[in-house]
Amino acid sequence: MKLFENKKLKVWFDEALLNASPENCFDPEYWQEQGKIVGNAKGRGTTWFIQLNDIQGALRHYRRGGLFGRLVSDHYFFSGWEQTRSYQEFQILNHLKQSGVNVPRPVAARAIKKHVCYQADLLTERVPDARDLVSVLQEKPLSDAMYQKIGKEIRKMHDAQVNHTDLNIHNILIDNQEKVWIIDFDKCFCMRKNNTLWKDNNLKRLHRSFAKELVKSNIHFNRLAWEKLVLAYKDK
Incomplete structure (x- = not known):
């Protein structure tokens, strides 16, 4: 730098x-x-x-x-x-x-x-050839494999001790190679390793975002999809 x-x-x-x-x-x-x-x-x-x-x-x-x-x-x-x-x-x-x-x-x-x-x-x-989850899920459901990729990417972010205070489905992108990206880290910060509550709060915020867009934007999403994401997040 x-x-x-x-x-x-x-x-x-x-x-x-x-x-x-x-x-x-x-x-x-x-x-x-x-x-x-x-x-x-x-x-x-x-x-x-x-x-x-x-x-x-x-x-x-x-x-x-x-x-x-x-x-x-x-x-x-x-x-x-x-x-x-x-x-x-x-x-x-x-x-x-x-x-x-x-x-x-x-x-x-x-x-x-x-x-x-x-x-x-x-x-x-600028992430090339990428769309946020809202626009993708308005067209079609995601595969189990994609939800697993999302869960693992969030886990990598958390393993780096970064608290994404606005983790929502507008801030998760998928490119044309089916690679998952996380964006918009304004007001985000690194946490101490002995503090873990923020990780659950990130996931809860993300789940609320899915539920909100299910009503607002008519996205393809259900409980089983969320479970796939969480299982991949927890799997080391």
Whole structure:
């Protein structure tokens, strides 16, 4: 990991993946001028998809959700550079990648200090040819083998002691090689090994997500599918 910094700015980046100046790489207009923007997705904000060297990147600006987010959309209280959300997520992704978990590679993270607050951005690898579980399950049921893969991938993440505080079926992807990926590690963190309750809470949150989308999105899902996932998770 390389670091670019000045008085009010820090950028952490992987120079093997980033083919632009760390000063410019979080500016969508810069990428537009280079003809490198290949698409976007709308959500809480806009995620820009950018052609890097041999991969595509996903660039997003950190924004708040909920009622408070309507008042303060993208500013966070500054308590140190290593406590910024962008740095934390960059480090979590690096840790998980080194632990053998299928997550996007982090390319660059930025934090800009503004008085007592900061703003943040993150550029990660875009998982190629992948769809989230909601869109997949709207079309057809998953095989037992796929549920087993999902359970094992979550177990790898937990063995790396990472607490995914928003584990839901929008944050689990399947690519066209039937490889399972886990994404969106904002506000996630590493836990001490003597604490295990959070693992059950992650799984309960995921199960609630399946149940919610069963009603909301009419996905193909049932109790036996969940049992397959949990059995694979528990199987060492």
